[in-house]
Structure formats: C-alpha cells, structure tokens
Amino acid sequence: MSRQRWIYGAFIALVTFLPAFLQRQGGLTPGRAGLVTGLVTAGTVVSWPLAGFISDWMGRRKGIYLFSQGMCVIACLTFALLVPGRGLMAAAPAALFAGLMLGGIVTPFVMVVDLFPADLIGTASGW
Numbered sequence: 001m002s003r004q005r006w007i008y009g010a011f012i013a014l015v016t017f018l019p020a021f022l023q024r025q026g027g028l029t030p031g032r033a034g035l036v037t038g039l040v041t042a043g044t045v046v047s048w049p050l051a052g053f054i055s056d057w058m059g060r061r062k063g064i065y066l067f068s069q070g071m072c073v074i075a076c077l078t079f080a081l082l083v084p085g086r087g088l089m090a091a092a093p094a095a096l097f098a099g100l101m102l103g104g105i106v107t108p109f110v111m112v113v114d115l116f117p118a119d120l121i122g123t124a125s126g127w
Helices: 003-025 030-058 062-082 088-115 118-126
Strands: none
Touching (some): 003 030, 003 088, 030 088, 088 118
16 A cells, blocks of 8 residues: 555544544543544645645655654654643644644655656556
8 A cells, every 4th residue: 555545544543533532531522522623624724735835836745745744743642642631722732733734744645746657647646
C-alpha cells in the first residue's frame, strides 16, 4: 500500500477514534467530543490549501511533507500526554493544532504528478 494511503488512513483513524478517546480520557460529553474532533477537520480546511500554496510557491513538496509528519508526531503526543483528564480546555487547542499542522499530508498526492509522466499519473496515484 502506498505511503499516501497510510497517511490518509492515519488521519481517518484520528478523526474516527478521537471522540471516544476524548470521552473516556478527557471526560468530555459526546457533543463536546464531536465539536473538538470537528476542530481537527476545521484546521485541515485551512492547512491543506495553505500547504499546497506554499509547496507550489517554493517549488518543493518534500520539506512541507516532512515538516507535517514531524508535527503529526507532536500532535499525537499532545493528545496522549496533555489531554487526558484536562477536559475541553486542553482538547480544543490540541485538536486545532493537529488540524493546522496536518497540511503537508496532502503533498504526496501532488508529488505523484511531479514524478510521473502524464499518461501514468492515474495509475501511479492508484498505487
């Protein structure tokens, strides 16, 4: 399986299991856990186009991707170490931070376009 699918799969896993984690470990109600999880997606609405713009402007994508991967580790550690038992005031900023830092996970999809000839882009993206 391609790295892009694993990365996107990790994002889907985060937003799928985050509400249960926030309810059990953060003491949030189901509604607040959903709201906090929505902040991750709200952050990506900003960060994904911004990461694309910056990578186009720089003409390089790998640096944006690697930065985002490093920030993903920090975001996960933030949820694991700082959110449990601290409630909404810790979970909301952590979720927004995660969404804002996940922007670079979309750049591998564009890297495929840069690396392969036009007639193979669909096949390469599928793999």
